Amino acid sequence: MADKKPAIDQSLIRDLANILNETDLTEIEVEQDDLRIRVSRAGTPQYVSAPVPAAAPVQFASATGAPVAVAVAEAGKASKNAVTSPMVGTAYLSPAPGSRAFVEVGATVKEGQTILIIEAMKTMNQIPAPRSGKVTEILVQDGAPVEYGEALVVIE
Template identity: 45%
Template sequence: MANTPIDSDAIRALAELLDETGLTEIEYDSGALRIRIAKGGAMTGVTYASAPAAIAAAAPAAVADPADHPGAIKAPMVGVVYHSSEPGAAAFVQVGDQVAQGQTLVLIEAMKTFNPVRAPRAGTVAAILVDDATPVEFGEPLIILE
């Protein structure tokens, strides 16, 4: 693996494709070469292997997916998420806050319209999974409500 050159042109092309499409993660796998690029401080990995089993063995251990959490509040649309109604204003919710059913948790701006994401039930905000003013995709977990 150490003697195999890294295809920097392929990595650059995938990174450009990531920016052009607005995606947060992209992966290319040709069997012998696997390249994964993710935005947001996630690790970028290149794996060379002679068999799919070797690729699976080289992959990191699975991390619990927040989208699978029973209290995950997911983005109902593609857009930009905002934690408050205007810049400088207090956030709608903080970790540890008690919320009532129907209470606004965040706003998602889509096509110049601000759409509230409301709590489907009462509970406690256990985690806020997205940063303010960041793009989100449909179905992306935003908040964990317990």
């Protein structure tokens, strides 16, 4: 006698599809025992431009432990001296949460010095200063997603 396949839980598939819609994910997969269900969106991806909220100052600890305000400029404001993101990922201004930032506004950096980290595909990528100079603006917030070519830091 042939083995009977278990019935697929259609309500689970509907729930997964609803999660895709609510979270704007493109794909979700669930595995339970011998059953694996993958729900994905078909068609061309749609990109929606969302308004950017006003940035608030971000606090980091200085070498002495005192809080240091890092001025975060408006998104989209670019400069010819801006260091741009070489990849898509998440930008981190310090090596670990609560630790001192790599650079601060007003700091002098040397060419090759790490100015921030971009996490992409669970890999931490150190972003070096392309030239020596003074940091005049930090254009991203800690933990913010960044896109390829997005201005990150301005070095004059």
